[in-house]
Amino acid sequence: MQPAPCATHLINPFEITNVMSSTAALTKQDFRFFHRLRVRWAEVDLQKIVFNAHYLMYLDTAIADYWRALMLPYEAAMHQLQGDLYVKKSGLEFHASARYDDILDIGLSCTRIGNSSMTFVGGIFRGAELLITGELIYVFADPATQTSRPVPQVLRQILTDFEANKPMHQLQVGSWADLKHWALPLRMEVFVEEQQVPPELELDDDDAQAVHAVVTNGMGMPIATGRLVQQAPGVSRLGRMAVTRVLRAERLGSMVLQALIDAAVRRGDREVVLHAQRHAQSFYARAGFLAHGEPFDEAGIAHIEMRRTL
Secondary structure, eight states: OOOOBOOTTTTOOOOSSSSHHHGGGGGGGSSEEEEEEEEOGBOOOOOOBBOTTTHHHHHHHHHHHHHHHHHHHHHHHHHHHTEEEEEEEEEESSSSSOOOEEEEEEEEEEEEEESSSEEEEEEEEETTTEEEEEEEEEEEETTTTOOOOOOOHHHHHHHHHTTTTTOOOEEEEEOOOOOOHHHHHHHHIIIITOOOOOOOHHTTTHHSEEEEEEEEETTTTTTEEEEEEEEEEEEEEEEEEEEEEGGGSSSHHHHHHHHHHHHHHHHTOOOEEEEEGGGHHHHHHHOHHHHHEEEEEEEEEEEEEEEEOO
């Protein structure tokens, strides 16, 4: 993925029309999105300040997180959109220098969407101090020929909604019949393809009776799922929790978990149990689940039973 600016007045939260001439007035309040990083030793030059080329790298790093904030797995989303983004133009304006070990906040905003281009304004801040202003212009293009194509309407709407502070995802709770279309491919992606769980172990008869939760993004792509099975009167078993890999730090798992716990409460259950993969034990512990018994293997993966009283 490479960066490039947006071109249209659809999005202009702080009404900058000429970024390189008016950006000294930028403040943190002009941005909804921020990516935080710490300056590393390797990024400082002989003047003991950040080498100028690294600021573009900082903006490019922030762009990757911007797509995560949109709830768009970049590669999969671009494949579905039948295009990709290519840098057309980039520019920096220097106001002050960053130094080793500074904590920087990189703000980004899509300020204009044209027919095939998108303009992003960036601000690199140390605390409240604006150090660098950047402009990135991307062109949406055919990846085979790298010829420009119109920005798809769905992507245009997602960008517009994000800058307007609208939600980037939708949560649905329902039956397997209603949600299988989204839940099944995500579970295949996470459990079968990524974790190498045999398909015959991943799918079982409990799906038809379970309550399912699915989170989708603005393109209708499934990005998180889970299910709740009635294990015994008053006891639910939570499982099949899956979040697409590149969005696992976006609290989607917590959203699904809470939705299923709420479903258990509405049903009148007294307790929820689950088999947590050991690497996810702390995630469930933060949600109030306590470990019970000894660790065990399930489908070749280390698990531990956890329980929470409702």
